[in-house]
Amino acid sequence: xxxxxxxxxxxxxxxxxxxxxxxxxxxxxxxxxxxxxxxxxxxxxxxxxxxxxxxxxxxxxxxxxxxxxxxxxxxxxxxxxxxxxxxxxxxxxxxxxxxxxxxxxxxxxxxxxxxxxxxxxxxxxxxxxxxxxxxxxxxxxxxxxxxxxxxxxxxxxxxxxxxxxxxxxxxxxxxxxxxxxxxxxxxxxxxxxxxxxxxxxxxxxxxxxxxxxxxxxxxxxxxxxxxxxxxxxxxxxxxxxxxxxxxxxx
Ligand SMILES: Nc1ncnc2c1ncn2[C@@H]1O[C@H](COP(=O)(O)OP(=O)(O)OP(=O)(O)O)[C@@H](O)[C@H]1O
Numbered sequence: 001x002x003x004x005x006x007x008x009x010x011x012x013x014x015x016x017x018x019x020x021x022x023x024x025x026x027x028x029x030x031x032x033x034x035x036x037x038x039x040x041x042x043x044x045x046x047x048x049x050x051x052x053x054x055x056x057x058x059x060x061x062x063x064x065x066x067x068x069x070x071x072x073x074x075x076x077x078x079x080x081x082x083x084x085x086x087x088x089x090x091x092x093x094x095x096x097x098x099x100x101x102x103x104x105x106x107x108x109x110x111x112x113x114x115x116x117x118x119x120x121x122x123x124x125x126x127x128x129x130x131x132x133x134x135x136x137x138x139x140x141x142x143x144x145x146x147x148x149x150x151x152x153x154x155x156x157x158x159x160x161x162x163x164x165x166x167x168x169x170x171x172x173x174x175x176x177x178x179x180x181x182x183x184x185x186x187x188x189x190x191x192x193x194x195x196x197x198x199x200x201x202x203x204x205x206x207x208x209x210x211x212x213x214x215x216x217x218x219x220x221x222x223x224x225x226x227x228x229x230x231x232x233x234x235x236x237x238x239x240x241x242x243x244x245x246x247x248x249x250x
Pocket of ligand 1: 013036037039040041043044
């Protein structure tokens with residue numbers, strides 16, 4: 001089921017597009033990774049798709065469904081931006097308060113999503129008593145709790161050490177089986193993109209003073225479990241590296 005579609009989207013600031021010609025359809029339960037060189041417009045595209053930045057051209061459609069106490073989308077950033085004066089549970093309940101969800105339901109939804117990210121034991125901790133990886137898990141639970149149709153993640157694991165990052169990648173792979181949200185995941189890390197996604201959108205600069213373009217949209221047809229061990233994993237990583245390394249787009 002399509003939860004969002006974009007057609008010939010141009011995004012940028014003022015009247016100058018940073019990126020143009022983006023066609024994209026997001027399906028429930030899919031994960032698309034967006035990769036490309038620094039400054040190509042990955043975060044700008046994410047913000048436009050999330051409705052935080054008006055597109056300069058093109059159309060974004062978000063099919064409407066029956067009203068429910070949920071959000072169309074939620075964001076997870078590099079830093080989780082937790083409220084220091086609220087405990088873990090209170091931080092996750094926050095978005096549900098804004099949706100007008102009654103207290104008992106709020107608490108049970110927040111608990112459920114904290115358990116989902118492996119933090120069932122930490123409900124009453126203060127954020128500053130958590131590690132960076134645990135704080136990022138709280139941010140993820142907070143985003144999941146509003147049951148978004150699309151979950152936007154902007155380099156969510158890039159501030160973490162390699163081991164914590166690996167654990168959170170595995171947590172996200174497990175989560176994909178339990179959520180119906182479509183996930184859009186911006187990353188610099190091509191291995192991470194290949195590990196997590198079923199499609200990879202490669203953005204590329206098209207030339208000096210020209211807006212960037214979509215260079216390729218690859219299908220990643222590999223099993224989610226033990227994906228690194230599949231011979232197709234390296235092939236896909238190399239293919240994406242090659243696409244990013246290419247000069248000007250045709
Ligand atoms: N608020 C803004 N006003 C004007 N230009 C901006 C603004 N934010 C970003 N830009 C410019 O838009 C372009 C794309 O930025 P964006 O952050 O989307 O790139 P990115 O691909 O996410 O980069 P990185 O990988 O380094 O995070 C850059 O040239 C950047 O300087």
